[in-house]
Amino acid sequence: MSQPAGAATAAPVLAVNNVEVVYDDVILVLRGVSLEVPKGQIVALLGANGAGKSTTLKAISGLLRTEDGEVTRGSVEFEGETISNRPPEEIVRRGIFQVMEGRRIVEDMTVVENLRLGAFTRRDKEGIRADMEMVFEYFPRLRERSGGLAGYLSGGEQQMLAIGRALMARPKMLLLDEPSMGLSPLLVKEVFAIIGRINREQGLTMLLVEQNANFALRMCDYGYIMENGKIVLDGSREALMNNEDVKESYLGGGEERRSFKNLKSYKRRKRWL
């Protein structure tokens, strides 16, 4: 589709240039993905299951290496330096922190221990203490349960812990992978509200991967839509929310709803061709 010109404001802090990702040396998952994330903004990356959203995040954070994946073409640039295929611990130190799908907190540790883990790359004790206080401000529920084992938290609290743990690293950029997964609609709203507040108050740059397009589109500054390992559409929040295709396939309720029957026959035709 269009050139990834981004939101056309400041120079992007993160640029993914035509990245191709191969798993196990044979499986091509991303076929030339380009996107840009300007400083201080929330950029949403939307798409169906298996479109390559999580893979894109892992290509940025370096976690691809832990799954036998590799960026075989193109580059990922952060603050003007190429970081593709660098080890994840280096990328964390550079300031990119990925909150992985499914929360992935350390269940047999307490809430406070999980938060301290988030600050693994830091050594400034005073700053760590202050940031833990800040996390508790954002997520008062975590303070209430700070001494308890993280495994016994509810799903929403675990997601809050995962985000709080990320803040403890004092990252320059947050990669959020499906923060709404497995949460009740009410909790999704709460979590997204806090994410938005963190973005505004800390000026923290975010790249948000979501299946819940409704919420994600509403809070982002700019969005990309992925299908089959490619970016198929991108645009500002307004442009995407008013786009008929997006309405139709992601938001539901386009102008003229095509009947379910048509949709099915369309799919059937495609399958048999």
Added chain:
Amino acid sequence: MNWELLGQLLVNGVIVGTLYGVVAMCFVLIYKSTQVVNFAQGEFLLIGAWVCWALLVKFGLPFWLGFLVTLAFMFAFGVLLQVVVLRPMIGEPIISVIMLTIGLSIFFQALLSWIFGEFVKPFPEVFSVDSVTILGLNVQPAYIMSLVISLAIMVGFFWFFKYSRMGLAMRATAFDQQVAQSLGISVKHVFALSWAISAMVSSLAGVVIGMVNGVSSALSFYGIKVFPAAIVGGLDSIVGGIAGGLIIGILENVAQFVDSQWLEWGNLYEIVPFYVLVAILMIKPYGLFGTRDIERV
């Protein structure tokens, strides 16, 4: 019934048991953070004891200096072993890694008896051999020191894993390596560090036992005794390792008592730990402290 003997044996049991506990803890440390079953754990004791012996006897270093140099050597040795031998095995089938550690065990045994010979060599006397009498029981000062050192190590482990930055990182790595990496933890460093700590602390136990019994390849049998201890404790629990060590140590001595008083079979104490291992695993398959996943309700 000979109460005095029973008391004496129980005290021995606790002392030997804490040593088993320390070594089991080291074994568990490696298993937990790197998923390697280390059959060469006993050789860490042996290497440490021989190195310390050589430093004291051949190079004439004073005890404390030789002891510290041994610890430093074993730390470096652990790192080297992990980096050179075990790191290339990451991702290989578990059985290959097990065969590798068994191979290491045989290799080091052979190497050490080649260098130092087959015979038991006594340690230079560091502590007086005269027993002191506590509550009517005879205890060697070296044993008391062993108990103190073991307890200090356990407290140290507790502190390390509860409060230190690296300790937390090691626990996180044991829980989920990918998560650890996403937090900026270098799994390579954690692996090397766990082998280093394990080798260093095991060698400490080796030196302590060597001071009491003399150094010989028999020391590596402690590595075998440690399996029932670690498995009884649950294999992936450090506290379980300590408890398992104590249980095995005390059981051995009680078995010796029973044997000497009534049965007179000769070496009941050698097999009892394994019977108990089987019995405990039948009742609690995860061991006494083994992990069961947290289930949220």
